[in-house]
Amino acid sequence: MKRFFGFVRKEFQHIFRDKRTLLILFGLPVVMIVLFGFVVSTEIRDVKVGVWDRSMDQASIRATQKIFSSGYFLPAGYIDHEEEIGELFRGGKARVVVVFEEGFEGKLLRENRAAIKLITDASDANTAQLSLTYLQGVLMSYFQSMNQDVQLPWSVQIKSRMFYNEEMKGAYMFVPGLMALILMLISALMTSVTITREKEFGTMELLLASPLKPREIILGKVTPYVLLSFTNAMTIVLLGFLVFHVPVRGSLWLLMLECMLYISLALSLGVLISIKAKSQQMAMFMSMLGLMLPTILLSGFIFPIDNMPEILQWVSTIMPARWFIVIVKNIMLKGTGMAFIWKETLILMGMTLFFILAAVKQFKIRLN
Amino acid sequence: MQVVATLLVKEFKQIFRNRMMLPIIFVVPVVQMILLTYAASLEMKGINMAVVDQDNSQASRQLLSRFEGSPFFEISLAATDYPEALDELTSDQADVILHMQHGFEKRLFSDKETELQLVINAINATEAGLIKAYCTQIIGDFNSYVRAQWFGMEGSGRLSTLEVIPRYWYNPLLDFKIYMFSGILVIIVTLIGMLLTALNLVREKEMGTTEQINVTPIRKYQFILAKLVPFMIIALFELAFGLLIGRLLFGLPIVGNLGLLFLFTCVYLLAVLGIGLFLSTVSNTQQQLMFIAFFFMLTFILMSGVFTPAESMPPWAQKINLINPVAYFMKVIRMILLKGSEFSDIRREFFSLGIYALVVLSLAITNYRKTT
Amino acid sequence: MAGREHIIEVKDLVKKFGSFTANDRLSFHVERGEIFGFLGANGAGKTTAMRILCGLSYPTSGEIRVAGFDVYREREQIKKRIGYMSQKFSLYEDLTVSENIHLYAGIYGLGRKQILAREAQLLERLGLEGIRKRLIAGIPLGWKQKLAFSVAIFHQPAIVFLDEPTGGVDPITRRQFWEMIHDAAGEGITVFVTTHYMDEAEYCDRVSIMVDGRIDALDTPGALKQQYKSENMNEVFLKLARA
Numbered sequence: 001m002k003r004f005f006g007f008v009r010k011e012f013q014h015i016f017r018d019k020r021t022l023l024i025l026f027g028l029p030v031v032m033i034v035l036f037g038f039v040v041s042t043e044i045r046d047v048k049v050g051v052w053d054r055s056m057d058q059a060s061i062r063a064t065q066k067i068f069s070s071g072y073f074l075p076a077g078y079i080d081h082e083e084e085i086g087e088l089f090r091g092g093k094a095r096v097v098v099v100f101e102e103g104f105e106g107k108l109l110r111e112n113r114a115a116i117k118l119i120t121d122a123s124d125a126n127t128a129q130l131s132l133t134y135l136q137g138v139l140m141s142y143f144q145s146m147n148q149d150v151q152l153p154w155s156v157q158i159k160s161r162m163f164y165n166e167e168m169k170g171a172y173m174f175v176p177g178l179m180a181l182i183l184m185l186i187s188a189l190m191t192s193v194t195i196t197r198e199k200e201f202g203t204m205e206l207l208l209a210s211p212l213k214p215r216e217i218i219l220g221k222v223t224p225y226v227l228l229s230f231t232n233a234m235t236i237v238l239l240g241f242l243v244f245h246v247p248v249r250g251s252l253w254l255l256m257l258e259c260m261l262y263i264s265l266a267l268s269l270g271v272l273i274s275i276k277a278k279s280q281q282m283a284m285f286m287s288m289l290g291l292m293l294p295t296i297l298l299s300g301f302i303f304p305i306d307n308m309p310e311i312l313q314w315v316s317t318i319m320p321a322r323w324f325i326v327i328v329k330n331i332m333l334k335g336t337g338m339a340f341i342w343k344e345t346l347i348l349m350g351m352t353l354f355f356i357l358a359a360v361k362q363f364k365i366r367l368n
Numbered sequence: 369m370q371v372v373a374t375l376l377v378k379e380f381k382q383i384f385r386n387r388m389m390l391p392i393i394f395v396v397p398v399v400q401m402i403l404l405t406y407a408a409s410l411e412m413k414g415i416n417m418a419v420v421d422q423d424n425s426q427a428s429r430q431l432l433s434r435f436e437g438s439p440f441f442e443i444s445l446a447a448t449d450y451p452e453a454l455d456e457l458t459s460d461q462a463d464v465i466l467h468m469q470h471g472f473e474k475r476l477f478s479d480k481e482t483e484l485q486l487v488i489n490a491i492n493a494t495e496a497g498l499i500k501a502y503c504t505q506i507i508g509d510f511n512s513y514v515r516a517q518w519f520g521m522e523g524s525g526r527l528s529t530l531e532v533i534p535r536y537w538y539n540p541l542l543d544f545k546i547y548m549f550s551g552i553l554v555i556i557v558t559l560i561g562m563l564l565t566a567l568n569l570v571r572e573k574e575m576g577t578t579e580q581i582n583v584t585p586i587r588k589y590q591f592i593l594a595k596l597v598p599f600m601i602i603a604l605f606e607l608a609f610g611l612l613i614g615r616l617l618f619g620l621p622i623v624g625n626l627g628l629l630f631l632f633t634c635v636y637l638l639a640v641l642g643i644g645l646f647l648s649t650v651s652n653t654q655q656q657l658m659f660i661a662f663f664f665m666l667t668f669i670l671m672s673g674v675f676t677p678a679e680s681m682p683p684w685a686q687k688i689n690l691i692n693p694v695a696y697f698m699k700v701i702r703m704i705l706l707k708g709s710e711f712s713d714i715r716r717e718f719f720s721l722g723i724y725a726l727v728v729l730s731l732a733i734t735n736y737r738k739t740t
Numbered sequence: 741m742a743g744r745e746h747i748i749e750v751k752d753l754v755k756k757f758g759s760f761t762a763n764d765r766l767s768f769h770v771e772r773g774e775i776f777g778f779l780g781a782n783g784a785g786k787t788t789a790m791r792i793l794c795g796l797s798y799p800t801s802g803e804i805r806v807a808g809f810d811v812y813r814e815r816e817q818i819k820k821r822i823g824y825m826s827q828k829f830s831l832y833e834d835l836t837v838s839e840n841i842h843l844y845a846g847i848y849g850l851g852r853k854q855i856l857a858r859e860a861q862l863l864e865r866l867g868l869e870g871i872r873k874r875l876i877a878g879i880p881l882g883w884k885q886k887l888a889f890s891v892a893i894f895h896q897p898a899i900v901f902l903d904e905p906t907g908g909v910d911p912i913t914r915r916q917f918w919e920m921i922h923d924a925a926g927e928g929i930t931v932f933v934t935t936h937y938m939d940e941a942e943y944c945d946r947v948s949i950m951v952d953g954r955i956d957a958l959d960t961p962g963a964l965k966q967q968y969k970s971e972n973m974n975e976v977f978l979k980l981a982r983a
Binding site for chain 1: 708
């Protein structure tokens with residue numbers, strides 16, 4: 001026991017002496033929360049809109065005013081020719097051009113229908129769709145108000161409730177995802193690199209020749225990262241709560257337990273990678289590209305899984321992060337307990353077991 | 369120059385003898401590009417709706433049929449009561465609950481006004497907003513229909529309708545894949561270029577072979593140059609390779625001048641690889657470097673507008689983006705590929721990156737110590 | 741030996757790492773063409789001092805001139821005229837014998853014809869023509885060592901610095917290595933070698949013995965043995981260390 005603790009202490013010393021890595025380890029969650037909270041949003045803001053007003057009458061001018069007073073759009077100037085649209089787009093000076101047809105107001109009054117064309121630079125499909133939706137909203141409500149003095153009887157009113165997230169905070173989406181990502185990063189990546197490092201420098205053989213048993217070595221290497229990961233996870237939850245008021249509606253203990261489960265999973269994965277990887281470089285690349293990118297993209301962190309093609313939805317089922325995110329969302333945001341997440345928890349347990357067994361088997365093979 | 373040539377020979381030989389290189393350069397990017405482009409989509413497709421119709425009247429059924437007929441919605445459950453529907457929502461089988469209570473139709477006729485409840489799972493706030501917008505639209509249509517068909521209120525005087533016609537330039541089908549693919553292409557070229565370069569240098573440091581170099585009369589800039597060029601070439605190759613795949617698999621349009629794109633990419637790579645080199649001069653181990661580089665790159669990439677528009681970021685973030693080379697590249701690659709922008713359109717970005725590259729490379733060269 | 745030019749001149753060299761003094765006012769000179777042994781126990785400061793002479797490290801203070809150039813201001817000039825072989829043997833494992841030779845020769849500015857000619861000579865002398873195209877990783881330690889030395893003097897430098905070059909090989913290989921050193925000195929190359937094998941001191945023209953960052957003895961092996969009434973250099977060292 002004593003030599004085991006001595007070994008663990010050595011590992012801690014390693015880590016704490018590496019000030020740079022440490023800085024990043026603890027700085028990462030903070031930066032990520034800031035980024036996702038304030039920067040990476042699916043809202044739009046200050047979209048530059050050009051106007052081609054072929055009527056220049058009261059209605060079109062007022063509509064234009066409405067657009068720019070909505071707060072989402074910035075004027076990019078008026079144009080008179082179609083060619084100018086391309087110029088605006090190619091130079092990145094505008095994302096949308098609003099076109100009012102000739103005799104706009106007249107058509108509205110006489111024929112009760114008029115048309116506005118919204119030409120968007122759809123090279124950025126995302127902004128295009130959002131801009132369009134918002135523009136439509138602004139224009140629609142403007143025309144609603146025009147029709148205000150007409151009684152509209154027999155209508156269905158909508159009472160809506162935004163469940164779980166009344167204030168519609170974007171943070172609710174990403175805090176669970178960030179936890180999954182960062183835990184995976186620290187646990188899997190760091191573990192795999194640190195073990196491979198010993199192999200590369202030959203000190204692994206030294207360790208194996210010592211009285212330390214192999215399982216003690218692995219456990220010892222892994223322990224500091226358990227603590228680091230856990231601290232990080234709780235930091236994210238705390239920051240999410242303090243800065244964005246993301247609540248923990250369910251049981252905090254359950255949350256912590258599930259975190260530990262996930263951490264164990266990521267660690268065993270890291271160990272497995274380190275056994276198979278021949279060099280640090282390889283371990284890193286396997287972790288990074290094989291784990292990181294797919295986790296970000298396929299786990300439901302940013303992009304909804306339901307939208308993906310069938311094959312990818314299947315692939316997503318083997319991403320541990322996907323299940324963990326569901327668990328965290330359930331506990332934190334919905335306040336549910338085991339009843340709703342037993343399935344996901346079992347899956348995570350199963351995966352962990354699988355990775356541990358695989359790692360043990362690989363290790364034995366290596367030794368022989 | 370002979371020295372640089374000699375060093376380059378060594379670098380290339382070492383790169384190609386590294387058995388990991390081939391899969392890294394070919395397999396991994398391809399897989400990532402394909403997989404991820406298909407995965408990365410922010411569109412809204414099938415919204416699952418749980419319906420609680422406690423009225424069961426002509427009106428309620430008519431309204432429901434509109435939702436059924438809409439391509440956006442899928443009725444996942446017709447529940448008998450609200451709690452049942454709520455369960456469906458909690459277990460993520462449904463995204464939204466539509467609840468019409470008993471007396472829905474009766475009130476519509478007697479009070480001329482009736483109401484229904486929409487309960488939307490708002491964990492994904494943006495999605496929730498869109499769901500509400502779609503629902504509102506369908507219900508609004510229903511309202512007009514009710515007024516016109518049942519109460520003959522069509523064209524009653526000053527009721528005007530506005531027709532909004534959308535047009536999507538450069539991407540008529542509003543294909544998200546093209547947008548995503550270009551973003552992922554940028555990520556791959558950047559990561560592979562930068563990581564390989566930086567790791568290479570730190571590896572030598574770790575192994576101790578840089579000492580042997582430091583004791584020779586090699587000048588610092590020669591050394592750095594020799595570390596830079598091979599990976600720049602590999603990264604450019606990745607770009608070409610990626611473009612080919614994009615064209616073949618996704619019909620990626622190549623509207624603009626490819627030569628211009630590659631020229632710009634060269635400048636970009638100088639900047640980004642320069643960052644990698646600089647980082648490796650301040651790292652002592654591969655592990656450290658990996659972490660630092662990963663941290664910076666992740667931040668830069670997220671802020672560059674790969675998934676979400678850069679112009680929509682808060683002002684302070686946009687200021688940071690001024691020193692984010694990835695943001696420049698992301699913008700320009702989409703401009704050239706999809707819109708056919710020309711040199712005059714990207715002049716500012718070109719020169720800004722050029723200066724950036726110069727600064728960063730000088731820093732890397734100065735910071736590399738032959739003597740400690 | 742009198743009257744030979746001083747190719748290395750060191751006066752009051754001091755190197756401190758924080759409050760720890762690794763080299764404490766070293767003063768000595770090395771004459772052209774001699775084999776100068778820099779002896780001492782591990783951690784005595786030998787490698788530190790040598791790295792300063794090679795331009796790999798800054799001295800804290802002192803006057804140092806190598807091959808006629810000042811170590812503070814004219815480092816790059818020094819580097820053109822020296823060769824170096826470190827403890828780790830310094831050849832690239834994933835390049836072949838020939839590729840390593842071409843690499844270093846190219847760095848020192850030798851022309852292609854020159855390189856090919858000298859390469860052929862070298863391989864013949866070592867008896868290694870057969871493995872010209874083999875990766876360094878696949879060569880036994882003893883050959884690597886000899887090869888590394890040959891590469892270090894390939895460009896015929898004025899001085900070659902060897903840092904513990906004979907670690908880990910058998911006595912016969914060590915002896916052969918020292919024969920190579922002797923041949924090099926015969927051709928006019930000054931050899932500055934650090935080692936903790938005291939018996940190798942016998943092969944040197946002059947040796948200095950470092951203890952705790954200071955030079956406690958500097959003379960020919962013969963003179964030292966007489967001075968300390970010892971049979972061999974090992975004894976000399978033990979007597980010095982105990983003092």
